[in-house]
Amino acid sequence: MAKITYEGKTFDCAEDKSVLECLEGNGFKIPSSCRAGVCQACVMTATSGTPCAKSQEGLTPNQIELNQFMSCSCKPTADIEVALEEIKKAYSCSVTEQIMLNERTLLLRMTVPNAFSYKAGQFVNVIRKKDGLMRSYSIASVPEDDYIEMHVRCYEDGKMSSWLKGWIEPGCELHFTGPFGECFYTDDKPEADILLAGIGTGMAPLYGIAKDALQKGHTGKISIIQGAMSEEGLYFTKEFAELAATADNCEYISSTVDGSGDGVQEGKIDDVVKANFPSTAGMRVYVCGSPNTVGRLKKYAFMAGASMSDIFSDPFTQASE
Amino acid sequence: MSLYEKLGGADAVNAAVDIFYRKVLADDRINRFFEDVDMERQAQKQKAFLTMVFGGPNNYTGLDMRNGHKHLVKMGLDDSHVDAVIELLGATLKELGVGDDDIGEVAGIANSVRDDVLDR
């Protein structure tokens, strides 16, 4: 059985337990959210020993160099000494806007903390200070904006989202770590056509990425496809249409499963993507939203010709406690 | 020159991975084994697989192959599936213009771990 050393004490780690579970079992409170190796809330540093390869998938080369790993995804097979990394600095900012975009989508705008830099489409982990609750939210703004914007899907029994909706107002302080994630625009293929497809608040990072691509003078065609069950599920349609109208090479398509809404294409997002892009060869593809939809769209984009290295995604994996 | 270098090293792996993986996912004989695995993670593993069968640098032991495929053996993995993988590998290399001799050598490396992969 592998042993884990943390804060000067050593613990046995049962074979099927992760570093996170073992430390929690011994009474420590380690930040976590998705428990699936996506959100990086649980990142720790291995001060001696080697973290499992799986727990470093998706981390930057820099993080790997520092021996950081996601403690929820490492079931150690050899002894390891770990620390909660100090560099995971929390930024604080002040909320400037808090409005509902539709029945269930909350827009938050906040000031950009000092020394915080990010790429459009990355995400941050918002922390509720009083109890350490942590959830991931993607950034819908671009670094040139003088605010940070997030879109939060509100769940009635959602711990973080109902707190943000009910308790946060302009002037409040908010804390987060980050930025994280590899789903962002890069300007190495300015002539490639880009497809951005999403549902729900998956549109938040896509908005930022599209805006970023346009600002960086992308010359290939940029197509944004939003999907929802019905008209009520669509949001930000005016903003997307306005963004698309700023450039000849940008189009915005909204779609609903039941066909409701002005000028929408009817059908499930999968089918709408297929109908508009029977081939994705040579394209850059970005997909964001619920993990199932993201998984299906990614697979389609790949099978229809896009290279694996040209497909970027953020599955919004739900937190699990 | 090693087979790996002759095929083109890491660049050959990168060129082959999309083609090979697309064939795997489209092949009803074997795609069920790949359904649960996240695509990006799987792409990394495909690269590991290709590097290995191209005779390139890798740290896998027979035991790793055994442990790495055990859950698939439980799902019914057998010789016919290994044959299918080797067939798709050959078709991929052909598409990339690799000669028959080299394809034969790649198939030979894949075959050499057959018993480990099938845990017998």
Ligand SMILES: Cc1cc2nc3c(=O)[nH]c(=O)nc-3n(C[C@H](O)[C@H](O)[C@H](O)COP(=O)(O)OP(=O)(O)OC[C@H]3O[C@@H](n4cnc5c(N)ncnc54)[C@H](O)[C@@H]3O)c2cc1C
């Ligand atoms: C990389 C990443 C980026 C993300 N970006 C965003 C973003 O930009 N905007 C955004 O709104 N969310 C985003 N999420 C999801 C977000 O982190 C939270 O999971 C979500 O806000 C729910 O948190 P909560 O505390 O409100 O609900 P929780 O307290 O975690 O959940 C309580 C209940 O809410 C319901 N619920 C929660 N999530 C879902 C779901 N996905 N589907 C159905 N029911 C659900 C369930 O009934 C659940 O039991 C992202 C997640 C990841 C991993």
Ligand code: HEM
């Ligand atoms: C022919 C010889 C084979 C070799 C040399 C080989 C090699 C490999 C390697 C190197 C990995 C990555 C291991 C890791 O890093 O975790 C892997 C994983 C995998 N292989 Fe194979 N493989 C072979 C045959 C097969 C066959 C026949 C199938 C199924 C039809 C298969 C299905 C898989 C799957 C699904 C994974 C990922 C498992 C996971 O979820 O981690 N392999 N293989």
Ligand code: FES
């Ligand atoms: S990555 Fe470990 S909790 Fe999300």
